Amino acid sequence: MTTPNRQPGEHGFAGRGRTLNADDELVLTSVGIDIGSATSHLVFSRITMQRVGTRYFVADRTLLFESALRLTPYASGTTIDAAAL
Numbered sequence: 001m002t003t004p005n006r007q008p009g010e011h012g013f014a015g016r017g018r019t020l021n022a023d024d025e026l027v028l029t030s031v032g033i034d035i036g037s038a039t040s041h042l043v044f045s046r047i048t049m050q051r052v053g054t055r056y057f058v059a060d061r062t063l064l065f066e067s068a069l070r071l072t073p074y075a076s077g078t079t080i081d082a083a084a085l
Helices: none
Strands: 025-035 039-052 055-066 074-076
Touching: 025 055
Parallel strands: none
Antiparallel strands: 025 039, 039 055
């Protein structure tokens, strides 16, 4: 995957010159996928991380979308039907 501001071989989450330890606050989009043996669901959240010293902590979480709880579909026996899911 290529990001417009990222050069080949450059690792990170943002443009050139930006480092993780330069930001006191990070705002991330989180995706949670729960595929269980009985039910499955999906959650999108916006998470605000605050730096305290050298560590980041969750300062706020905003729910953006939560799917309905669905029964996990099975193709047969113990095999989850990935296409139906």
